[in-house]
Amino acid sequence: MSETAKSRAAALAHLRSSDFARGDPIPLPLTMASTFHAPGDSAGFDQYGRFSNPTWRAVEHALGHLEDAPCVIFPSGMGAISAVFFALLKSGDRILLPSDGYHATRALAERFLKPLGIAHDTRPTPTFLDGGFEGYRLVFVESPSNPRLDICDIAAVADAVHKQGAIFVVDNTTMTPFGQRPLDLGADIVVSADTKAINGHSDVLFGHVASRNPDIVAKVKDWRETAGGIPGPFEAWLVHRGLETLEVRFDRMCSSAETIARRLKDHRAVSGLRFPGLEGDPSHNLARAQMERFGFLISFELASEEQAEAFIDNCALVESATSFGSTHTSAERRSKRGDAVPPGFVRLAIGCEPVEELWQAIKGSLDHLGA
Ligand SMILES: *Cc1c(COP(=O)(O)O)cnc(C)c1O
Numbered sequence: 001m002s003e004t005a006k007s008r009a010a011a012l013a014h015l016r017s018s019d020f021a022r023g024d025p026i027p028l029p030l031t032m033a034s035t036f037h038a039p040g041d042s043a044g045f046d047q048y049g050r051f052s053n054p055t056w057r058a059v060e061h062a063l064g065h066l067e068d069a070p071c072v073i074f075p076s077g078m079g080a081i082s083a084v085f086f087a088l089l090k091s092g093d094r095i096l097l098p099s100d101g102y103h104a105t106r107a108l109a110e111r112f113l114k115p116l117g118i119a120h121d122t123r124p125t126p127t128f129l130d131g132g133f134e135g136y137r138l139v140f141v142e143s144p145s146n147p148r149l150d151i152c153d154i155a156a157v158a159d160a161v162h163k164q165g166a167i168f169v170v171d172n173t174t175m176t177p178f179g180q181r182p183l184d185l186g187a188d189i190v191v192s193a194d195t196k197a198i199n200g201h202s203d204v205l206f207g208h209v210a211s212r213n214p215d216i217v218a219k220v221k222d223w224r225e226t227a228g229g230i231p232g233p234f235e236a237w238l239v240h241r242g243l244e245t246l247e248v249r250f251d252r253m254c255s256s257a258e259t260i261a262r263r264l265k266d267h268r269a270v271s272g273l274r275f276p277g278l279e280g281d282p283s284h285n286l287a288r289a290q291m292e293r294f295g296f297l298i299s300f301e302l303a304s305e306e307q308a309e310a311f312i313d314n315c316a317l318v319e320s321a322t323s324f325g326s327t328h329t330s331a332e333r334r335s336k337r338g339d340a341v342p343p344g345f346v347r348l349a350i351g352c353e354p355v356e357e358l359w360q361a362i363k364g365s366l367d368h369l370g371a
Contacts, residue, residue, distance in 0.1 A: 001178065001247075001251065001292065001293070002292060005178055005247075005292060008065065008066060008068075008177075009178070009247035011065065012062060012065060012066065012243065012244070012247070013244060015061060015062055015065055016028065016058070027241075028055065028058050028237060028240050028241075029054075029055075030055055030233060030234060030237040031053055031054045031055045031233055032233050032234065033046075033049060033053065033233075034048065034049040035047070035048055035049065036048070049230070049233075050225055050228060050230055051225055053233050053236070055233040055236045055237050055240070056073055056231065056233065056236050058236075058240055059073055059236045059237075059239055059240045059243070060072065060073055060208075062240060062243050063194075063198075063208050063210065063243070064210070066176075066177040066178070066243075066246075067177050067183060067190060067210040068181075068183065068184075068212075069183050069190075069210045069211055069212045070210070070211065070212070070214075070217045071208045071209065071210045072208060072209045072210075072217060072220045072221050072224060073194075073206065073207070073208045073231050073236060073239075074206070074207040074208060074209070074224065074229060074230075074231060075205060075206065075207070075229060075230065075231040075232065075235065076193070076195060076205040076206065076207050077102075077173060077191070077192065077193025077194070077195055077196075077205070077206075077207040078104050078105075078108070078193075078207070079207050079229045080191045080192065080193070080207030080208055080209045081104075081105055081108065081171070081191050081207070082108060082229070083209060083220050083223045083224060083227075083229070084138075084169060084189060084191055084209055084220065085108065085109075085113060085118075085138075086223055086227070087219040087220045087222065087223035088138065088167060088216065088219060088220075089113065089118050089137060089138060090118070091116060091117035091118065092117060092118075093118050093119075093137035093138070094118070094119045094120065094121070094135055094136050094137060095109065095113070095118065095119070095120045095121075095136060095137060095138040095139070095140065096120070096121050096122070096123060096133065096136045096138075096139045096140065097109060097120055097121070097122050097123075097140050098122065098123065098124070098125050098128065098140070098141055098142050098145055099122035099123055099124050099125075100124055100125050100145045100148055100150065100340075101125070101140075101141075101142035101145050101146060101171065102142060102146055102171065102173075102193075103337070103338055103339065105140065105142075105171070106120075106122065124150070125141065125142070125143060125144075125145040125148075125150040125151065125152050126150040126151075126152065126282065128141060128152035128157060129152065129153065129156055129157060129160060132160060132164075133157075133160050133161045133163075133164045133166060134164055135164075136161070136164065136166045137166055137167065138166055138167045138168075138169060139157065139161045139166055139167070139168050139169070140169045140170075140171065141154070141157060141168075141169075141170055141171070142170070142171040142173075142174075143170065143180075144174055144175070144276055144283060144287075144295060144297070146173075146174055146297070146347075147297070147299050147334045147339055147341065147345070147347040148274060148299060148341070149274045149275065149276055149283060149295075149297060149298075149299055150274075150282065150283060151276060151283045151286050151287055151290075151291075152286075153286055153290065154170060154180075154182055154185040154186070154187065154290055155185045155186050155290065158185060158186025158187055159186065162186070167188050167189065167216075168186070168187050168188050168189070169187065169188065169189040169190075169191060170182035170187040170189070170190055170191070171190075171191050171192070171193075172190045172191070172192050173191075173192050173193040173196050173197075173325075174196070174197075174295055174297055174324075174325075175291065175293070175295055176192070176197050176198055176246065176250055177190075178246065178247055178250050178251075178292065178293065179250065179254065179291060179292050179293040179294075179295055180290065180291045180292060180293075181292065183210065183211075183212060185290060188211060188212075188213055188216065189209060189210070189211045189213075189216060190209070190210040190211070191207065191208070191209055191210075192207060192208050192210075193205075193206075193207050194206035194207050194208055194239055195207065195323065195325075196323065196324055196325030196326075197246065197249070197250060197253070197296070197324075197325030197326075198239065198242060198243060198246060198325075199238065199239045199242040200242045200245070200246065200249050200325055200326055200327060201238075201242055201326060201327060202321075202323065202326040202327075202328070203238065204235045204238045204239060204242075205235070206231060206235055206236075206239045249327065249352050250293070250296070251293075252352050253296035253325075253350050253351060253352060254293040254294060254295060254296050255355070256296070256350050256352075256353075256355040256358060257275065257277070257294065257295065257296040257297070257298055257350040258275075258277045258294060259355050259359065260298065260348075260350060260355065260358065260359055260362065261273065261275035261277060261278055261298045262278065263359060263363070264298065264300060264348075264362070264366075265278065265300075267363070267366050269302055269303070269307070269311075269366045269369050270300045270301070270302065270366070271300065271301045271302075272299075272300055272301040272345075273298065273299070273300040273301075274298070274299045274300070275294065275297075275298045275299075276291065276294045276295065277294030277295075296324070296325070296349060296350040296351075297324060297347060297348070297349055297350075298347075298348045298350065299334075299345065299346065299347050299348070300345075300346055300348070301342055301344050301345050301346070302344040302346060302369070303344055303369075304343060304344050305333065305335075305343035305344055307344055307369050308333045308343070308344045308345070308346050309333060310365075310368075310369060311331075311346065311365050311366060311369060312331045312332070312333070312346070312365075314365045314368060315331075315361050315362055315364070315365035316361050317329055317353055317357065317358050317361035317362070318330060318331045318348070318361065318362065318365070319331075320332070322337065323349075324347070324349030325349065326349075326351055327351050327352045328351045328352075328353070329348070329349065329350055329351035329353060329358060330348075330349050330351070331346055331347065331348045331349065332346070332347050333345065333346055334346070334347050348362075
């Protein structure tokens with residue numbers, strides 16, 4: 001981890017202390033309130049729960065510290081992505097999405113933007129620069145793409161998109177601000193499903209939008225306040241708690257993923273393994289240049305649907321579940337979620353278990369698959 005990332009992580013644990021009065025609780029109090037004491041002029045303080053809440057503010061402060069940019073929180077990752085689209089696009093606009101990214105983003109464009117007169121095209125992540133960006137109002141990438149873990153050159157895309165006067169958005173869910181910093185690479189907006197590693201305990205859905213452009217932040221906030229897709233204070237409080245251990249969890253998960261990817265690649269049952277941290281992976285050189293860590297997702301193929309299901313079911317330290325980024329390792333056969341991948345394709349999301357124990361469990365389950 002870079003020195004700046006370390007100092008950011010260290011300061012995160014003490015963000016609240018500059019405002020402490022004697023007797024204040026050290027941890028963040030949870031404010032469950034839809035309405036607040038509001039005599040006189042109605043400006044400059046909390047009044048109504050759709051506008052603001054002290055618990056939201058603490059989470060936005062913590063996320064803003066990590067992103068080095070103002071953040072607006074949402075009740076899910078898709079809530080954050082929807083806010084960007086609905087707050088910034090209008091009829092007649094055209095947008096570009098990855099063909100190999102999170103499926104719900106494409107579904108949103110197809111089922112809800114298209115009928116409003118906002119067209120979209122898609123393009124594969126590894127060749128995202130090909131064809132240029134003329135005619136687009138907004139360009140959206142997810143790097144590494146999920147589940148195949150291909151990447152694109154974020155700084156190069158940012159440059160080319162800005163030459164066309166368009167807005168450039170990066171979905172940074174898989175990497176978190178500790179693993180990759182798209183705003184520093186030139187993106188206008190980061191969106192994140194904090195449901196994943198940022199909350200990190202599989203008990204909350206959450207999301208955020210980060211941007212250093214005050215006009216974008218104002219529009220996204222106005223959308224949230226007006227459309228009403230707001231996070232609950234309790235969910236916000238849980239995410240604040242999750243954030244306190246993000247750096248420790250993310251570090252463990254990424255380190256373990258490097259060890260496990262290397263060993264998995266040599267296992268006779270495994271083919272087509274993808275992990276940006278492995279020399280020889282098509283993503284590796286670019287990953288070294290633009291990512292701070294290589295992430296905790298690994299994808300690979302087993303011979304069949306049956307083998308993939310058996311591997312997941314018979315591994316005591318791997319949960320059979322969708323999603324990723326939690327304390328527990330989980331895996332999923334992605335064709336069952338509609339990703340365009342072979343039936344035996346597995347996405348393995350490394351968790352926080354001690355790595356040797358985790359590897360022994362994974363190896364044991366693979367060894368049992370037979371030839
Ligand atoms: C999970 C996910 C989302 C959506 O997040 P929700 O909290 O489920 O709405 C968006 N993008 C990526 C890359 C994701 O993994």
